[in-house]
Amino acid sequence: MRQLIRGRTLSFHADPVETEDSFTYLEDGALLIENGKIAVIGDYASLRQDGLPEIDHRPNLILPGFIDPHLHFPQVQVIASWGAQLLDWLNTYTFPSEAEFRDADHATRMADAFLKLLLSHGTTSAVAFCSSHARSAEALFSAAESRNMAMIAGKVMMDRNAPEGVLDTPQSSYDDSKALIQKWHGRGRQRYAISPRFAITSTPQQMEAAGALVREHPDCHIQTHLSENLAEIEYTLSLYPKARDYLDIYETYGLLGPKILLGHCIHLREREIARMAETGSRAIFCPTSNLFLGSGLFDEAGLRAAGVPTGIATDIGGGTSYSMLQTLNEGYKILQLRGQKLHPYAAFHWATRGNALALGMEDRIGTLAPGTDADFVVLDSHATPAMALRMEKAQTLAEELFILQIMGDDRAVAQTYVAGKPML
16 A cells, blocks of 8 residues: 655654754655555655545654653553652562463453553554563564554563562573564564563573573563662672672673663663673663652763663653653753753654664664654644643744653654554
8 A cells, every 4th residue: 555644754864962964854745655664755745646645744743653662561550659669669569560461361451551552652662571471472462463563572581589470480481481482573573572570580590591592582682670779789789699790690691782671770880881882782761760769860971972872761660651752851851960961853863763773673663764664653743732832932843842852742642653554
């Protein structure tokens, strides 16, 4: 099927922090969609054809769909749980909720709700932790496949320091993960992430199993957590007393490299930063979660200067919004507290092409380049009365983007497309 999508188009081809010529903006642009991919992007006048179906989204902005590289699918009913820091929050709210995902019907219902929420907020691809139950990953992959969404996910590996209802074993976690990889990895747009939750909930034997999976399946992603909370770091090092630091645990078991996505990375030591840069390991910034749980302030400029690639994510349900716009909003504020700036061009690059780069998938998602999957979002900068009033004074594209970044949420999402199909 061929169709033309008209509107103001914005797509990044470079990092605005590093180069001035970083994006292409067309005031009256269009995307020619063929078989779920972007065939051509250009001026509407040059692409229109008699008889070619059109959808006109003017005066709204068309951008690549948002990519969320760190969130927890089983925490959809944990978001907005009051009054605890990380370890207490996990034990009080998260683990009991995740235990419910042993029930296949519950997992299926939550997967449908979860993806509807992502799409309503303009997110077209995500990297998600499932629960420790293989059926939770089955439910999420099935729901994503039915929508043709690009999903990276994996069942959590965790065999200690949690209630019995969410624990597996080193062998069962290996066997379940192996079976899920064989069934889902590379099937359509689905990809697998080997997912040891974090060192606190995995014994050395389970970490060895995770390392074996990484060696056997080097094209899979790996997702885990690193240095989110000071008490977490202290507890982790007490469990692995021979480790030089937190990162050294993951390094010991062969997990580091361009495929690993390390959530949080707030309280890093100099050696850890150097090794992350040397190995190409990715640091994922989770601003709303870091503020909500009182974890600390991410050092984007420091990691950039050291050569550590980064992404930015919601971290539902420690995170407080499914919206990547609100995630950028809180990210801006955290960096302000760090004495750093997040320009709106840099922000929207981060949530699109930047996150695609962190995943090594920039050839498929994160831009509006010809040949990529037709995942994009249509944003309305006049979506609320307050935004419309503010937009009366906006004179530049950067000002409009900043209004979307600070004031926008799901109300600013006029439409979300996955593989060329409208989803709202």
